[in-house]
Amino acid sequence: MLFHVRMDVNIPRDLPQAEAGEIIAREKAYSQELQRSGKWRHIWRIAGEYANYSIFDVKDNEELHAILTGLPLFKFMTIKVTPLLRHPSSIRDDDT
Numbered sequence: 001m002l003f004h005v006r007m008d009v010n011i012p013r014d015l016p017q018a019e020a021g022e023i024i025a026r027e028k029a030y031s032q033e034l035q036r037s038g039k040w041r042h043i044w045r046i047a048g049e050y051a052n053y054s055i056f057d058v059k060d061n062e063e064l065h066a067i068l069t070g071l072p073l074f075k076f077m078t079i080k081v082t083p084l085l086r087h088p089s090s091i092r093d094d095d096t
């Protein structure tokens with residue numbers, strides 16, 4: 001199942017810089033591992049914002065929930081999920 005996910009990150013200003021850096025490094029490793037597995041298909045930075053648009057390709061809602069709640073930055077994020085399905089006019093083979 002494909003999901004479009006918007007993640008907005010809001011790290012509190014009073015979080016020590018070293019702690020924030022450590023969480024961001026863990027987030028990057030977590031994200032890149034999921035990208036290598038094919039579950040996190042795409043990630044784009046939203047210009048001018050500490051936010052991204054991502055596409056996930058997972059088995060079901062439960063798997064997506066587990067992935068998102070496992071994000072090291074999860075507690076500092078606002079996340080919006082939109083389920084996707086193939087458009088009948090699509091000419092792309094990888095839209096499902």
Ligand SMILES: O=C(O)C[C@H]1C=CC(=O)O1
Binds near residue numbers: 051052
């Ligand atoms: O920077 C972000 O958009 C937040 C988060 C998502 C992946 C990652 O490495 O960081």
